[in-house]
Amino acid sequence: MAKKYVIALDAGTTSSRAIAFDKSGNVCGISQRPIPQIYPQPGWVEHNPQDTLATQLGALTELLVSCDIAPSDIDSIGITNQRETVFVWDRNTGAPVYNGIVWQCRRTADMIAEICKDKQVAQTITDKTGLIPDAYFSASKIKWILDNVKGARERAEAGDLVFGTVDTWIIWALTYGAVHATDVTSASRTMLYNIHEGCWDQWLLDLFNIPSSMLPQVYPSSSLFGATANPGIAQGISICGVAGDQQSALFGQCCFEAGQAKNTYGTGCFLLMNTGDKACKSTSNLVTTIAASAPGTKGFEYALEGSVFIAGALVQWLRDELRIISKASDSEKLARSVKDSGGVYIVPAFTGLGAPYWKADARGAIYGITRGTTPAHLCRAALEAIAFEVYDLFRAMEADAYCPISMLNVDGGASSNNFLMQFQSDILESEIRRPKNVETTALGAAYLAGLYSGFWKDKQEIASLRANDDVFEPHMEDFVRKEHLAGWKRAIESTIRY
Ligand code: ADP
Numbered sequence: 001m002a003k004k005y006v007i008a009l010d011a012g013t014t015s016s017r018a019i020a021f022d023k024s025g026n027v028c029g030i031s032q033r034p035i036p037q038i039y040p041q042p043g044w045v046e047h048n049p050q051d052t053l054a055t056q057l058g059a060l061t062e063l064l065v066s067c068d069i070a071p072s073d074i075d076s077i078g079i080t081n082q083r084e085t086v087f088v089w090d091r092n093t094g095a096p097v098y099n100g101i102v103w104q105c106r107r108t109a110d111m112i113a114e115i116c117k118d119k120q121v122a123q124t125i126t127d128k129t130g131l132i133p134d135a136y137f138s139a140s141k142i143k144w145i146l147d148n149v150k151g152a153r154e155r156a157e158a159g160d161l162v163f164g165t166v167d168t169w170i171i172w173a174l175t176y177g178a179v180h181a182t183d184v185t186s187a188s189r190t191m192l193y194n195i196h197e198g199c200w201d202q203w204l205l206d207l208f209n210i211p212s213s214m215l216p217q218v219y220p221s222s223s224l225f226g227a228t229a230n231p232g233i234a235q236g237i238s239i240c241g242v243a244g245d246q247q248s249a250l251f252g253q254c255c256f257e258a259g260q261a262k263n264t265y266g267t268g269c270f271l272l273m274n275t276g277d278k279a280c281k282s283t284s285n286l287v288t289t290i291a292a293s294a295p296g297t298k299g300f301e302y303a304l305e306g307s308v309f310i311a312g313a314l315v316q317w318l319r320d321e322l323r324i325i326s327k328a329s330d331s332e333k334l335a336r337s338v339k340d341s342g343g344v345y346i347v348p349a350f351t352g353l354g355a356p357y358w359k360a361d362a363r364g365a366i367y368g369i370t371r372g373t374t375p376a377h378l379c380r381a382a383l384e385a386i387a388f389e390v391y392d393l394f395r396a397m398e399a400d401a402y403c404p405i406s407m408l409n410v411d412g413g414a415s416s417n418n419f420l421m422q423f424q425s426d427i428l429e430s431e432i433r434r435p436k437n438v439e440t441t442a443l444g445a446a447y448l449a450g451l452y453s454g455f456w457k458d459k460q461e462i463a464s465l466r467a468n469d470d471v472f473e474p475h476m477e478d479f480v481r482k483e484h485l486a487g488w489k490r491a492i493e494s495t496i497r498y
Pocket of ligand 1: 265266267268311312313314315316328329330331332412413414415416417
């Protein structure tokens with residue numbers, strides 16, 4: 001009997017989800033469990049590895065029961081994960097030696113600052129990994145565990161401990177300890193993987209003092225990682241798609257060619273652009289990373305990645321602090337109630353300015369307020385600010401890649417705001433496509449699995465499933481667009497000078 005579903009496991013930061021996709025790429029069922037967040041000290045963030053598994057396997061079981069999906073209906077499993085988060089466990093017993101250290105955790109910021117005092121070392125890290133050295137990536141978190149958990153370094157050096165990102169930990173559990181593996185996109189976020197040579201890098205391992213015996217096998221994102229063997233779940237199902245969340249979303253958005261990009265409008269924004277087989281170096285502190293590829297792709301495909309810290313969070317601020325809207329979606333109506341922002345510009349540098357400016361000590365500002373400024377003007381200025389931030393990233397990315405972005409695919413909570421999407425299209429002078437199915441992160445992992453298994457034939461078939469998008473075309477007059485951009489530029493420059 002034909003298999004009906006590919007299941008995506010989405011190991012996010014705040015929740016674990018399981019989603020069933022049918023052959024048309026439709027969501028047929030979702031189940032979700034929140035992950036308890038552990039904050040042992042200010043700036044530290046941890047997950048209990050058992051919570052990660054219980055929520056992920058719990059979501060999977062719940063999905064199968066609630067949607068009446070039999071194991072024989074399942075074609076394969078794909079996994080997407082929050083990236084960079086680190087688990088270390090004993091390869092003999094499967095017992096973790098410490099909580100998972102989550103990507104947001106800043107405990108190793110001083111360690112990275114110390115290492116980067118030597119500018120040449122910092123540059124070599126970037127040259128090898130495509131990343132800007134930071135506590136965010138996995139390397140320093142693994143070192144922290146080895147240096148701070150009693151007995152961990154000795155056990156690691158004896159070959160007893162292994163490391164993994166969340167995907168690795170879940171694959172280990174699903175295969176009942178038979179497989180210790182990750183995919184190239186997740187490996188490329190550890191700051192230990194050489195993205196040009198396609199291998200764990202001995203120089204980096206020495207720098208962070210991490211034994212190579214701890215590292216997982218690295219496979220292409222669409223390949224056979226193993227089969228489920230955990231007695232608690234359906235047996236013998238192939239796990240054959242794995243990717244980090246942002247790369248998975250890029251794939252789920254069908255950005256298969258160089259010049260195709262996606263932006264996720266969540267709390268912050270993540271803009272990724274496929275740069276084909278070229279690993280572009282950034283001059284604006286964007287990172288270079290490995291993109292997920294379909295089976296049979298020769299070598300690697302790469303992406304440039306940039307992020308904005310505050311995007312949807314600005315809308316939350318309007319709601320929770322200014323209290324001028326009662327829910328995020330009200331921002332659209334309020335913004336449309338005025339014909340323009342009345343000359344108001346908001347620079348949402350609440351936690352500093354990110355790419356392409358990089359000024360960590362900058363703080364937010366509102367310019368151009370008059371006696372006639374109303375909540376509606378502020379709301380409109382806030383949505384416009386999100387679009388301006390993305391504009392800056394977009395142009396920086398085009399300059400780094402020497403390639404215009406052909407069209408922007410969007411997803412994430414704030415992408416449902418039609419005012420924002422139209423304004424974004426106008427400011428970028430670019431077409432924007434919003435898929436009907438905004439579950440692009442999970443969809444990417446499902447596509448990767450289903451392409452390997454043969455559930456879907458090829459990328460063309462997948463791309464054809466995207467027929468019914470909303471499309472936003474630019475139609476702002478040139479002089480209006482230039483005025484907007486000039487105002488934004490003045491606001492940014494004033495914020496940097498302040
Ligand atoms: P995350 O994955 O980062 O939690 P989501 O993709 O769930 O984010 O999106 C939530 C964010 O999107 C919130 O910051 C919220 O303020 C914003 N948001 C949601 N709906 C809208 C809307 N209609 N207009 C503007 N912003 C919105």
